Amino acid sequence: MNNRPRQPKSRLASLLGTGQLAAVVVALAVAGSILLAYQFITLRRTLVGDMAVHASIIADNIAAPLMFQDRDAATEMLRSFHPAPFLTMATALDRNGTIFAEYLRDGGKQSTHADSWFAPVIVTRAVVYQGRTLGQVRLVADTTGIRDGLLGYGALLGLAFLGALLTSGLVSRKIRSRMARAERELAYLAYTDPVTDLPNRRASNETLDAMLERAGTQGEKVGVLLIDLDNFKVVNDTAGHDAGDQLLREVARLLRAQVRETDLVARIGGDEFIVIAGAMRTTEELDHLAHRIIEALQRPLQLNGTEFLATASIGAAVFPDDAASAPELVSNADTALYEAKDAGRNRLGRFRREMIMAAQRRAQLERDLRRALATRSLEVFYQPQFDCASKQLVGVEALVRWRHPEHGFIGPDEFIPIAESCGLIGELGTWVLEQACIDVIALGEHTGLPLSVAVNVSARQFRDNEFIEVVRNILGSTGLPAARLELELTETVLMDDVSRAAGFMHALRSLGVRMSIDDFGTGYSSLAYLQSFPIDQLKLDRSFVRPLPRDGATLAGAVIALAHSFNLTVVAEGVETAEQLAWLRAAGCDVMQGYLLGRPAPLEALRSAAGLAVA
Numbered sequence: 347m348n349n350r351p352r353q354p355k356s357r358l359a360s361l362l363g364t365g366q367l368a369a370v371v372v373a374l375a376v377a378g379s380i381l382l383a384y385q386f387i388t389l390r391r392t393l394v395g396d397m398a399v400h401a402s403i404i405a406d407n408i409a410a411p412l413m414f415q416d417r418d419a420a421t422e423m424l425r426s427f428h429p430a431p432f433l434t435m436a437t438a439l440d441r442n443g444t445i446f447a448e449y450l451r452d453g454g455k456q457s458t459h460a461d462s463w464f465a466p467v468i469v470t471r472a473v474v475y476q477g478r479t480l481g482q483v484r485l486v487a488d489t490t491g492i493r494d495g496l497l498g499y500g501a502l503l504g505l506a507f508l509g510a511l512l513t514s515g516l517v518s519r520k521i522r523s524r525m526a527r528a529e530r531e532l533a534y535l536a537y538t539d540p541v542t543d544l545p546n547r548r549a550s551n552e553t554l555d556a557m558l559e560r561a562g563t564q565g566e567k568v569g570v571l572l573i574d575l576d577n578f579k580v581v582n583d584t585a586g587h588d589a590g591d592q593l594l595r596e597v598a599r600l601l602r603a604q605v606r607e608t609d610l611v612a613r614i615g616g617d618e619f620i621v622i623a624g625a626m627r628t629t630e631e632l633d634h635l636a637h638r639i640i641e642a643l644q645r646p647l648q649l650n651g652t653e654f655l656a657t658a659s660i661g662a663a664v665f666p667d668d669a670a671s672a673p674e675l676v677s678n679a680d681t682a683l684y685e686a687k688d689a690g691r692n693r694l695g696r697f698r699r700e701m702i703m704a705a706q707r708r709a710q711l712e713r714d715l716r717r718a719l720a721t722r723s724l725e726v727f728y729q730p731q732f733d734c735a736s737k738q739l740v741g742v743e744a745l746v747r748w749r750h751p752e753h754g755f756i757g758p759d760e761f762i763p764i765a766e767s768c769g770l771i772g773e774l775g776t777w778v779l780e781q782a783c784i785d786v787i788a789l790g791e792h793t794g795l796p797l798s799v800a801v802n803v804s805a806r807q808f809r810d811n812e813f814i815e816v817v818r819n820i821l822g823s824t825g826l827p828a829a830r831l832e833l834e835l836t837e838t839v840l841m842d843d844v845s846r847a848a849g850f851m852h853a854l855r856s857l858g859v860r861m862s863i864d865d866f867g868t869g870y871s872s873l874a875y876l877q878s879f880p881i882d883q884l885k886l887d888r889s890f891v892r893p894l895p896r897d898g899a900t901l902a903g904a905v906i907a908l909a910h911s912f913n914l915t916v917v918a919e920g921v922e923t924a925e926q927l928a929w930l931r932a933a934g935c936d937v938m939q940g941y942l943l944g945r946p947a948p949l950e951a952l953r954s955a956a957g958l959a960v961a
């Protein structure tokens with residue numbers, strides 16, 4: 347399905363444009379006519395004034411020729427006004443009104459208009475000598491010259507205006523076509539993801555609305571798949587952003603290849619895609635599509651000459667079975683996606699109503715956890731760690747506990763992720779760290795042993811630059827020697843941002859604290875790779891210890907040997923049986939902890955048991 351095209355410019359808008367142009371033409375024509383009429387009236391008035399002056403001059407000077415009946419002198423005098431503009435006739439009349447002398451320019455040709463603006467201008471003056479009227483002078487001027495001049499001027503103005511109009515028309519047409527092109531480009535960008543050329547979140551929202559409306563009236567189902575790439579960040583961090591973009595384009599191509607022509611594939615976030623499948627008859631169709639996508643993404647991709655896996659977690663929800671509106675449908679698919687990721691990624695999470703209950707419980711726990719932190723009603727338990735060779739108590743691991751007033755005991759596996767997602771982990775982690783340092787000093791004094799304490803560091807804490815300062819301050823305020831503090835990080839936290847993690851660990855290490863990799867072997871990193879981090883210790887995950895000694899001995903033995911070859915100490919987790927203990931000792935494991943040796947317990951319980959060596 348292509349991007350939704352923008353609405354074409356409305357007819358009303360183009361009508362308005364033409365109307366505006368017509369209004370400008372009419373306004374200019376009216377204004378031009380008024381200007382010309384005003385000019386004409388002003389020029390005519392000036393002409394009348396000039397002629398009055400000329401007539402007065404002639405009347406003053408023609409008295410003598412009239413008196414002495416000198417026609418030639420009179421005619422000559424009249425002719426002397428030949429340069430006067432627009433004058434067509436100058437006549438001297440005697441006392442009886444008979445023409446005495448006359449000057450005609452061009453045969454006295456003049457306008458035939460009478461009683462109008464364009465009628466000839468006639469000015470007469472009496473010729474008076476010593477109080478006696480000898481006759482009169484009459485001057486006639488033709489205004490057609492003025493009119494024609496002004497009309498020519500008007501025509502010129504009109505032509506200039508038309509020329510300007512034409513030019514501005516051409517220019518504005520060009521501008522309009524450029525604007526239309528820019529608008530089309532903007533519309534494309536507003537609805538398209540430039541990296542993959544897929545529709546973006548906005549386009550997918552509009553399409554989903556339209557598809558649900560149609561499905562509602564036709565009784566069809568619409569499926570939504572929210573697809574989140576599992577290791578996009580790793581590709582971006584290790585192979586660079588170009589490879590990351592290439593991966594996104596490859597995924598876009600693979601997704602397009604799996605869907606029908608009528609379905610929509612869009613990129614709605616950094617590594618998040620959505621597939622909207624319309625006109626479905628059964629919910630199974632969506633599940634099949636999701637599995638096809640998971641399968642297609644499981645094939646390795648070649649990026650910049652390196653092979654990468656672009657596995658994805660998918661959340662699925664169907665309209666109208668799971669939701670009645672577009673926002674609810676997407677939100678429910680997101681809840682399902684959350685579950686898919688939580689269950690180990692690279693899988694499909696199908697929305698179920700119970701998930702909403704789980705989400706609600708999560709929200710409730712979040713509120714309660716905030717309160718518990720504020721009232722300091724969390725506790726830190728300690729699990730003892732023993733040296734394999736000397737069997738001595740060498741340290742403890744700090745494990746936070748929450749006794750909820752209504753729900754009873756809630757495990758850190760449930761509330762630590764909540765604290766991480768709602769931003770409480772910094773405060774929680776700082777409190778645990780400080781409490782652990784205080785408690786291990788007390789325990790050390792009680793036993794007379796320089797016990798160390800291992801404290802778990804979450805991904806969010808590790809991403810916070812302030813964390814180094816927090817550790818420094820707590821060591822300073824509690825007085826615990828830095829070498830007795832072990833910070834436990836999981837492989838996943840390290841691999842999240844490899845280059846940053848290495849720098850961060852060096853900074854922590856420079857404080858003198860020890861760095862430990864928790865749950866080693868459960869992530870996707872290798873020992874050789876971890877070598878580039880400043881690590882002191884590996885914690886062999888209890889999934890490696892559980893099958894011992896019957897199974898898994900080769901693997902556990904290899905990890906211990908490899909760790910030693912890199913000068914790392916190995917702590918075995920989850921030791922539950924005497925056989926496991928014996929095997930680990932024989933394999934050269936350095937430290938161990940587990941239910942067999944001691945369960946996590948409050949400080950007081952540990953005080954009374956402390957000092958005990960392993961049997």
Ligand SMILES: Nc1nc2c(ncn2[C@@H]2O[C@@H]3COP(=O)(O)O[C@H]4[C@@H](O)[C@H](n5cnc6c(=O)[nH]c(N)nc65)O[C@@H]4COP(=O)(O)O[C@H]3[C@H]2O)c(=O)[nH]1
Nearest residue numbers: 745746757758759762778802803804920921922940941946
């Ligand atoms: N089946 C079995 N389990 C054993 C045995 N020995 C110890 N365990 C359990 O294994 C977990 C070891 O801690 P982890 O791997 O760091 O895993 C921890 C750690 O990742 C996290 N966590 C606990 N406290 C904190 C904390 O203060 N901060 C952070 N960021 N995470 C914490 O929660 C996880 C779970 O903690 P817990 O529920 O206390 O679970 C603890 C502990 O009770 C055994 O022999 N058998």
